[in-house]
Every structure is written in structure tokens, then in C-alpha cells.
Amino acid sequence: MKSKWRDNIYDPQLDRNLISVLCNRFRERYRFLGGEEITQFIVEDILEVVEEYKRPIPEVKKGQMVWDGAEVDQGRKPGYGLSMKNTKVKPIVLTLISEEDIKMLKEGATGRAIKKAVTERIFNEALDQGVVLNHVDASLILKCAPSTVGGYVREVETEKNIQIPDRGKLHDMGRSVTHKKEIVRYMLQNYSQPEISRRTHHSGEAVDRYLRDYNRVKVL
Template sequence: MKDSNAERMLRKYKGFANSVKQMLNQEYKFLGGDKIQDMFIKDLLEEFNRHLKDGWKLDAGQVVWWAAHKDEYPGRNKTIENTKMVPVILSIASQDDLLLRLDGYSAKEIRKSKVARILREAYEQDGVLNQADVSLLIGVSAGTVGKDIREFQLEQGVVLPYRGTIHDIGPTLTHKKIIIQQFVRNIPTPEIARRTSHSEEACDRYIKGFKKVLKLHGDGIPTENIASELEMSKSLVRQYVEIIEDLAETTKGEKR
């Protein structure tokens, strides 16, 4: 028995392919040869389908947004045009927001929850957003988004997946601090990686750096000398020292 829907879809795709081929013959004659054209059209269709999102499948309050691929790390002189992007579906408004409001949560608390949700949704679809993306999506300043992220991470003891943490852009002290805090509490590396949306290798790298700086800092060696001896940047060493001092203060407070 023939599938009429499948046949219609096949005709539609052939119609699109024929239209592209006609355009190539008329406007891009230098791209010659049927075989080359057919290969190009096949690749074009695959790329188109990979990026296609069906608007009718969006729930109320959702939008489609372009995000950097989670494996697309920044590089020197690398522009957004040279960055692999993926389309992601994000819930700008959801029933969760309404439920929080009914439960008496403040507008700020609901916004922080929204920011966390958007970042996680993008990451689950292989994308990572930056603070400017979220700023445009929810209509607040990038500074407010950054503050919301930091507060949410510290309050919940988690690391949210965005470009600052996943791609290590900027100072992003918070995620290092949370990883080290969990290490100090003897939480296994695989669990730390799961909670913080990091690879085990990345967690181990932070932990090893922390232990090296901890030893030298404990020996009274100045930050500049630690940076030189460990071949780390001064800013990175200062981040570790800040974490060490914060942990020491926390330990003192717990003993009182």
C-alpha cells in the first residue's frame, strides 16, 4: 500500500532540489557538472533539515534561538561568522514561572529560575548561550543576568552551562569555586562533573591547579612567584588564592 503523505513529501523535496539545480544552472554556471551539483544539493538539503525547527511544535512561550555549539571553543581572531551555531528551542515563559508566582516567590527569584532554565535548555540541545543572549531574550541588562547566574549558582551549589563556564571565557570564578568546594567535601569527580556540566577532565584540571596553589600559598610564597613556578597566569593564581581564603573563612565560621 502506497503512503500518499510520503509521496507528497518526496515530490516536495524533489521540487526544492530541482529549483536549486535550476538556480545553479542559471546563476552559478561555474559550479558545473550534474554529479557535483547533485552532491551539493544533497549536502544543502541535509544542512537545511538539520537546522529546521517546526514552528507548530513550539509550546506557548517558546522561541527558536541560535546558540554556539557546546564543542565550539573560541579562538584568537575567531568571529561569530566562523563559529558553528545550532538552533535551540527555549522556554521564555512557562507554567513553572506561574507556579512559582502562585507560591509567593519574588519577581527576582522567578527571573533567576528562568535564566537557569534557558541556559540548561540550550545546553541539552548542544548549544551554549552567553549573557548577552539571555539579556536580549528576557529583556534585562547583561549585568543583571550575570548577577542572577552568580547568585543562583552559589545558592544552589551548581554550575550553570553558559559560554563563560563551558568555554572558560572571562574570569568565571564562581564555577571554579563550586567545583573546589565540592572536591573539599569529598564528592567524587564524576558527580562533580554531572552537577557542574563539566567534563571530568576539566574538573580534575581545576582540582589539580587548586592543590598546587594551595601548597605553595600555604608555604607563604607570593602570588607572583606561584604564577611563575606553576606557569599559570597571575589572574588564575589570584582566583585560586581567593577560593582558598574563602574556604578558610568558611571553615572558621563552622568551628565557632
């Protein structure tokens, strides 16, 4: 039989942790009426979110910063009815200064050219980490006006014939050209499905779905 005296000695030591402190705070300060298991579940869930926010810090390298933005997958259709308080966000690491930027400066590139390169990079880095930035995010990071970011985005898209994956396009918000229109435009220009997927940052299934919808409308 398990010895009870060991439980009496060591259980208090195991209970001396942040989870216990927060559970006690819920009960004593906030008069939370949930049971012990519910309280602990809520506390552990909150600590998981805190840990997620701390996660990128050790991964930050020279020239990088931590930023948080809206997750690509919101679990519901994003739009103006979804406030930022109710939007799923997560922290990511963005590269503000890279060796390529320094090499461009060394070769005589203008400040505008560097900022356009940074703009393209941070939007793509965010998407690679499951987040979509909007132009206000980028303007705060680059310390300029959102309209200036919009200008950078339009210039890069025109020069490279690509789509910058900002939140306006991926979540169909704001004044951005919707991804549906761009997908159809690339199709009419005879781009292949994989190339359209790459340029618009959408899955092959999503591209196929939009093109099927377009063809149905065309037939009608």
C-alpha cells in the first residue's frame, strides 16, 4: 500500500506552482464558482496562450522582431463584423534587416527599394507562420503611413506580377482586390493551377473551387 506520510510531505511541494497560485486567485479574488477541475483547465489554457506568446523570443535573431497578427484560419469568415478583440492572433518573428538589405545598400539601392523589399518579405514571412498582416501592421513596423505601404505593395505587385499576401486580399477585407478576381485573371492569362496557387498564396483546391464558380457564371 502506498505510504500516506509521503503524500503529506511531498504533495504540498508539488502544489506550490503557478497553476495553484492562479487557481487560488480565481477562487479568492474573482469568486469563481467553477469546480477545481474546471478552474485548473481554464488556468492551464491561459498559461498555454502565454507560453505561445513567449515562444518566438529565443528564436529572434539579429535584425528581427516579434509581432502579432491575425491568424490566417479564423474558424469563421473574417470581415468587418469580427472585431480584433474577437480575432485569433498569434506572435511571429519578422525580419526587418537582412544581409540582402545590407548588400543592396552597399550596391547603391535607394531607401525606397529597400523598404519595398522589406514590405514584401514581412508579408510573406507572416503568411509562412500562419498569420496575415494588414497595411496598418506594416506601417507601424516600417514607421510610415498605411498609404505608403499600399504604394509599396502596388509597386512590387506590378513589377513582379505577383500578389502580396496582405489581410485585405486573403480575408476579403478593405479596398484590396479580392483573391477571387486575381485567380480568374491569372487563369485568363493561361497560368497553370500550381502557378496560380503560388502567386496568390492559395491551395490548389481553393483555386479549383474559384475557377469552377467562374465557369458556372460564364456558362449562365
